């Protein structure tokens with residue numbers, strides 16, 4: 001089977017790494033891809049958010065499946081355009097991708113489906129959370145503890161389009177729940193945690209994610225099924241009833257509060273950097289799963305997680321997230337791989353045969369171990385072999401989880 005993978009980040013490199021392990025794969029194509037993906041397949045200089053160019057490429061290659069990584073082309077309706085042209089796609093159409101593209105739509109669907117989420121407040125009064133409606137690359141949410149923060153937050157979000165959602169401030173550990181969906185059924189992946197803040201101890205500004213790990217201690221397979229039952233399957237049914245069946249990965253950002261799990265947001269795609277930790281835990285053939293979902297029939301398909309753990313440490317530019325780094329030579333990737341780690345590229349480029357920095361989040365170092373302690377140790381040992389001028393990483397990815405667990409809240413104790 002010929003596959004076209006869209007995107008250029010660590011998530012897409014991890015998807016490519018897993019897809020090429022499938023005996024069903026004949027050719028892997030990517031657009032635009034990155035140097036890591038280029039070592040696994042053919043990269044084409046086509047932007048994932050240029051629908052005409054993607055349609056032309058998919059048609060000329062004659063691919064049997066397109067896998068769309070990022071949210072922007074999904075929310076813009078790329079999957080619909082491909083399907084209209086008879087090309088199977090893993091990724092929701094525009095109407096279903098609105099679950100990520102519009103916070104207001106997501107709230108309305110959650111309310112109709114009876115999914116537990118933060119209450120909408122009539123007024124922006126502290127404490128509360130302000131959310132811009134549309135995609136805002138992680139900059140559309142302001143958590144306000146004081147009225148001064150509300151005033152500042154309102155000013156900050158005033159320039160963004162769409163209505164503002166104001167909701168109650170919740171507390172508890174956050175986890176990322178992923179369900180692969182065929183429009184009707186949902187199959188769960190292990191639950192992951194990511195680390196959004198720039199610096200150790202969850203300090204500093206929000207980023208695209210500085211690391212991840214999976215599985216989350218304290219959530220066994222039964223707990224995960226319950227979470228999918230409560231937070232994903234009702235939304236899947238509601239979207240299908242509205243004529244917008246969701247085919248792709250439904251990613252619920254959950255807060256495990258003292259009153260039970262609450263959905264903070266949905267994403268319509270795999271998470272980055274969660275995917276880098278999740279896919280090395282999957283023994284089943286990912287291409288079989290994604291192709292079956294794209295055909296609308298996941299029945300009989302397995303996505304069984306292995307009994308091991310994975311930790312991903314992101315290596316970022318020194319000034320990330322304020323700025324990226326360009327052109328600094330990267331050394332030590334082969335050494336990190338020789339130590340047994342997976343090195344997934346994100347912001348890298350090849351210049352004259354040398355690997356250089358080309359972005360904010362540059363590399364992801366993922367290690368798998370029998371448990372989180374072993375995986376964490378290997379991930380940091382490998383990450384320490386890689387360097388460039390100004391490289392930065394957090395030192396506390398998965399630290400709390402290996403030191404006895406971050407989750408005081410077992411969700412099944414709170415599910416109705």
Ligand code: AMP
Pocket residue numbers: 118129131141143167168169170171174253264265
């Ligand atoms: P979102 O884009 O909706 O996931 O929000 C980004 C981040 O804001 C989340 O990862 C949480 O840390 C925080 N957040 C969002 N909604 C709430 C809420 N209702 N209560 C507390 N924190 C929230």
Ligand code: GLY
Pocket residue numbers: 194208209267270271272273274
């Ligand atoms: N790691 C969070 C995201 O992919 O949105």
